[in-house]
Amino acid sequence: MGIFVKEFLKTKGFKMTPQRELIFRSFFEMGEHVSVDELYDKVRQEDSSVGYATVWRNLKLICKVGLAEEVNIGDGITRYDRVTRVPHGHLFCTSCKTVTEITVEQLVGLLSQTAKTRGFVPESFKIEVQGVCKECRGAAGEKDKSGASAGG
Amino acid sequence: MGIFVKEFLKTKGFKMTPQRELIFRSFFEMGEHVSVDELYDKVRQEDSSVGYATVWRNLKLICKVGLAEEVNIGDGITRYDRVTRVPHGHLFCTSCKTVTEITVEQLVGLLSQTAKTRGFVPESFKIEVQGVCKECRGAAGEKDKSGASAGG
DNA sequence: CACTAAATGAAAACGATTTTCATTTTCAAA
DNA sequence: TTTGAAAATGAAAATCGTTTTCATTTAGTG
Incomplete structure (x- = not known):
């Protein structure tokens, strides 16, 4: 993660913040099919001050920059998968x-x-x-x- | 549609009503990837007294009896496809x-x-x-x- | 016809998602 | 290091598709 993602985001006009760093890292530490709630829980184990909207926005950002994509299995909950290219x-x-x-x-x-x-x-x-x-x-x-x- | 579906439903304990008849017929007249709203609109062109919940419940019923299934393309709207078995x-x-x-x-x-x-x-x-x-x-x-x- | 279970319509409840807004933070430039 | 503009944050509210509730009506059996 770290510097690579930070620089990557910078080139796209996004800034790095402690919350974003934590959220990104947490997401990539998790398995596939991650929901917002699951990521929110994991993030808050490390920093309980991070808001739900922030987790949600960053999950969307991860998708926006092409590092993940939404998966919908029909239970009404959007999940997120890393883009593996496989x-x-x-x-x-x-x-x-x-x-x-x-x-x-x-x-x-x-x-x-x-x-x-x-x-x-x-x-x-x-x-x-x-x-x-x-x-x-x-x-x-x-x-x-x-x-x-x-x-x- | 008509009598076949009616008898089919009857064997499963469901009753036939004018609304249900209209909703079923409308659904099967439409193409694939039909949303509740789209079906609701079509149904109401013929009978504007039919409620949204009724359309929704019957769409679920169509799935329940195996004539259609939900499709989710990730835009947050559930759509319904006839089961073609192809x-x-x-x-x-x-x-x-x-x-x-x-x-x-x-x-x-x-x-x-x-x-x-x-x-x-x-x-x-x-x-x-x-x-x-x-x-x-x-x-x-x-x-x-x-x-x-x-x-x- | 009478009775029971199912179906209906309107409205409210629900729940995940998304936006709003005031405040804080990042980061490039001075 | 200071500054200012743009971006990010957190909390709360708004949104919107879906689902349930409830009083009433209707279908289908006997």
């Missing part, structure tokens, strides 16, 4: 609600030879691809609407 | 926010020979598989927590 999928158990990560290779195996390796019985799946469509590439220059961009 | 993916343009459907075959083509067929430049993607994990299949009997079950 495509992977998630196994959501519809019973116990756990989330397990698998690689695309594992996914292919999972779907083709059901329940062999992982004992996970797939019921349905979704594939979502983020990107820019032909029209938008043609138009060029509509990008600054929400600021955030999905890394990948 | 696995497919979604292309989300990060610029204009449009959603395009593609088959898994098209997806593979898309990812391997970028931007050839559709002109869509993929930036990242997510794969989500709904199912039941080994532990839960072993445990057996925790299923009636939320009622709804993903079809597929």
Whole structure:
């Protein structure tokens, strides 16, 4: 973390603060699928004066600069994943609600030879691809609407 | 729609009402990725006395009986897709926010020979598989927590 | 027709997210 | 080191999609 992220943010016009440092570090110490509340709890173990909005804003910032992205599993809570640049999928158990990560290779195996390796019985799946469509590439220059961009 | 769905619902203990008939019919007349608000608007074009909660409850019911499932693209709005039993993916343009459907075959083509067929430049993607994990299949009997079950 | 359970509509409650605003802090420039 | 503008913070309130409540109406069985 430290100096690298600080310089990285500086080049984008953002300033470094103790809270931000703590929030960023905490986020990257955690696993995947981190919710705002979870990060908030962890951050406050170290500094209980940090506000919820600050944690939330910095989580958004982490996404904005492309270091993480939102994941939505349908339970109404937005979670955040580090951008690993290694495509992977998630196994959501519809019973116990756990989330397990698998690689695309594992996914292919999972779907083709059901329940062999992982004992996970797939019921349905979704594939979502983020990107820019032909029209938008043609138009060029509509990008600054929400600021955030999905890394990948 | 008509009599088939009515009988189908009856066997599950649900009653048919004019509102329900209208809501179900409207939903299946619409495309995919339908939000509550969109369905509400369409329903009220035909009967403006139907309440929002009724539309919402019936959309949930459609999911509950396995005719549709929730889709979450990360904009905070839950959308609903008919269950087609044909696995497919979604292309989300990060610029204009449009959603395009593609088959898994098209997806593979898309990812391997970028931007050839559709002109869509993929930036990242997510794969989500709904199912039941080994532990839960072993445990057996925790299923009636939320009622709804993903079809597929 | 009569009865019971389900369904409805309006409004309120809920809860995660997002914004507001007064204050504090960072950081580049003087 | 001091200064000033822009950014960041914390607390609280606002927002907004979702869900529940409740009194009333309706569907479907007998």
